[in-house]
Amino acid sequence: MISVTGFLRDPDAWKALAELVTAPIVAERETGASIRVWAPACSTGEEAYSLAMLVTEHAEAAVST
Structure with missing residues (x-):
């Protein structure tokens, strides 16, 4: 794995x-x-997908409260 995508594996x-x-x-x-979410320098789409999932989780939680 390359260090550029290290952010995707950093829980903090x-x-x-x-x-x-x-x-x-x-x-x-x-x-x-x-x-809208932008993922600059996104090569595989994983970054954008991961960000979209994070936003979706928060949006779904906001609807259920």
Whole structure:
């Protein structure tokens, strides 16, 4: 594995991203509004997919509360 994608395997980075970025974005959006996510220098799509899954988890949790 190359070090550039090390972020994808760093649990602390994902926790910070979830708490400091994704959760506030989801909480502040209007119901049903879109959220756009960009993954710069994404070569395989895994990065974008992982970010989308993180946003989806927060969005689904916000609906069920």
